Amino acid sequence: xxxxxxxxxxxxxxxxxxxxxxxxxxxxxxxxxxxxxxxxxxxxxxxxxxxxxxxxxxxxxxxxxxxxxxxxxxxxxxxxxxxxxxxxxxxxxxxxxxxxxxxxxxxxxxxxxxxxxxxxxxxxxxxxxxxxxxxxxxxxxxxxxxxxxxxxxxxxxxxxxxxxxxxxxxxxxxxxxxxxxxxxxxxxxxxx
Amino acid sequence: xxxxxxxxxxxxxxxxxxxxxxxxxxxxxxxxxxxxxxxxxxxxxxxxxxxxxxxxxxxxxxxxxxxxxxxxxxxxxxxxxxxxxxxxxxxxxxxxxxxxxxxxxxxxxxxxxxxxxxxxxxxxxxxxxxxxxxxxxxxxxxxxxxxxxxxxxxxxxxxxxxxxxxxx
Numbered sequence: 001x002x003x004x005x006x007x008x009x010x011x012x013x014x015x016x017x018x019x020x021x022x023x024x025x026x027x028x029x030x031x032x033x034x035x036x037x038x039x040x041x042x043x044x045x046x047x048x049x050x051x052x053x054x055x056x057x058x059x060x061x062x063x064x065x066x067x068x069x070x071x072x073x074x075x076x077x078x079x080x081x082x083x084x085x086x087x088x089x090x091x092x093x094x095x096x097x098x099x100x101x102x103x104x105x106x107x108x109x110x111x112x113x114x115x116x117x118x119x120x121x122x123x124x125x126x127x128x129x130x131x132x133x134x135x136x137x138x139x140x141x142x143x144x145x146x147x148x149x150x151x152x153x154x155x156x157x158x159x160x161x162x163x164x165x166x167x168x169x170x171x172x173x174x175x176x177x178x179x180x181x182x183x184x185x186x187x188x189x190x191x192x
Numbered sequence: 193x194x195x196x197x198x199x200x201x202x203x204x205x206x207x208x209x210x211x212x213x214x215x216x217x218x219x220x221x222x223x224x225x226x227x228x229x230x231x232x233x234x235x236x237x238x239x240x241x242x243x244x245x246x247x248x249x250x251x252x253x254x255x256x257x258x259x260x261x262x263x264x265x266x267x268x269x270x271x272x273x274x275x276x277x278x279x280x281x282x283x284x285x286x287x288x289x290x291x292x293x294x295x296x297x298x299x300x301x302x303x304x305x306x307x308x309x310x311x312x313x314x315x316x317x318x319x320x321x322x323x324x325x326x327x328x329x330x331x332x333x334x335x336x337x338x339x340x341x342x343x344x345x346x347x348x349x350x351x352x353x354x355x356x357x358x359x360x
Contacts, residue, residue, distance in 0.1 A: 063210070070211030073204060081207065125349070173218055180225035187330035188233050190347050 016083075023086035029096045030057050037103040061088050064170070071166050072156050079156045087155055091148035098140040116140050127190070129182035133175040145171060233328030238342035240314075242322050243291065246302060249314035255286040255345070256313040256338045257354055260293045260323055260331075263303070268333030271350040274360045275335065278353060286337070286355075289313025293323045293332070 034057075035050035043049050065085035072079045100106050101117040113121040118138035119131065126132040145167055153163035238256060240249075257279075259272045272290065279285040289311050292299060295318070302315055323329050333350035348354045 066207055066210040067214050070207035073207055074211065078204075173214070177218055177221060180221045183225055184221075184228055185330060187228070187324075188328035189331035189334050190349055192235075192344065192347065 019090060020086050023089040026089050026093045026096070027054065027058070029093060030054050033096045033099050036105060037099060040103055040105065057092070058089075061085055061092065064088050067170060068152065068166065071170060072152075072158075075162065075166065077156045077158050077162075079152070083155045084152065087151035088148060091144050091151055094140045094144040094147065095136075098136065098138060101140075102136075114138070126182075129179040129186070132182040133179035231328070234326050236327045236329075236336055236338075236344045236347070238336070238338040238344075240316065242320060242326075243316035244298065244319045245314060246290075246292065246299065246317050247311055247315035249287065249289065249312065250310065251287040251312035254284070254340055255355075256289055256342075257286045258289045258291050258313060258316075258336045258338065260291050260329065260334045260336070262294050262332045263292060263299060265332045267350055271333045271335075271360070274351075275353075278360055285312075287312035290315040291318050291323060291336075292316065293318045293329075294321075 031050050031054050034053035035046050038046035038049035038053075062085055065081050065088050068084050068088070069079055069081045072084075097106075098117040101108060101113050102120045106113065108116070110121075116138050118134070118136045118141060119126070120135040121138070126135050146164070149160060149164040149167040152158075152167065153160045156163065238258065257275065259268065259275065261268045261272060263269075272288075276288055279288065290302070292302070292315065298317055298319070318324075320326075329347075331349065335348050335350075335352070335354050337345040337348070337354040339345055346354055348357070351360050352358070353360055
């Protein structure tokens with residue numbers, strides 16, 4: 001008789017595995033949405049663009065998870081990067097729908113498109129950095145932030161209030177970065 | 193409760209370092225943005241004396257549309273060609289011209305392939321970086337619509353018809 005060295009799976013392990021499978025599904029959703037968006041924009045190699053977009057999305061999520069892990073550490077909670085990264089990817093599922101709407105694939109009335117995906121659903125390009133930074137603010141962006149905070153609060157065994165404060169702080173930091181970068185790249189171009 | 197273990201420390205350090213790096217990058221970006229915003233830039237005025245002539249202007253009356261072209265930018269050259277095609281059929285077209293920007297040395301030749309359309313407002317080399325440093329402009333293909341006296345009417349991006357705001 002041989003003794004097994006494999007420990008039985010706990011409920012936590014199962015939940016974690018389920019979360020990672022969901023994260024994988026969200027990654028495929030990103031690939032599909034990016035490919036369709038590239039195809040709609042008549043890009044020469046839509047699959048190549050979609051793969052590059054997915055790599056960028058995963059890299060962004062990895063960076064976001066690293067900064068979030070450090071943020072949690074700063075407020076006295078230890079959360080592994082490997083626990084945060086799949087949760088952030090799962091939370092980005094709402095964004096895939098927003099990107100589809102903004103690309104005009106959802107065939108929604110204009111008012112609904114703007115409410116769900118934010119001002120980026122309008123065809124006009126943002127005139128300045130502030131508009132560019134908040135062009136994606138719609139109901140789906142709010143869903144993403146709330147979902148991210150809820151998932152992170154569970155991972156960190158912290159209150160939802162702490163999680164949403166951290167998520168909002170990091171999100172605002174990223175918006176400032178977009179605002180300032182856009183303005184620096186554009187300079188005074190197009191100003192009268 | 194799990195002990196921290198030695199393996200966790202490099203990860204914690206990496207997380208702290210990434211946060212510090214993100215904060216430092218944001219602060220540097222903010223300072224650069226604030227300094228750029230505080231810098232005074234002049235409103236564009238068309239004065240040929242500030243530019244080096246590459247091709248002479250054949251029309252000096254009426255409106256002038258000058259496109260900021262970088263010779264290595266295919267999009268702004270395509271925009272220039274689209275503009276030229278779009279105004280060619282007009283009874284009184286504006287004088288189309290080019291400002292060659294971010295070009296350290298005088299270009300040997302203007303390879304713009306306008307298919308026979310003349311640049312009535314001429315072609316000008318921005319040797320003194322007026323476009324970037326004087327006017328604070330940074331996006332190639334921007335089209336300046338000047339009135340007959342050289343005053344700016346509008347400045348529009350690539351793909352836009354300057355006098356209507358419509359897509360080309």
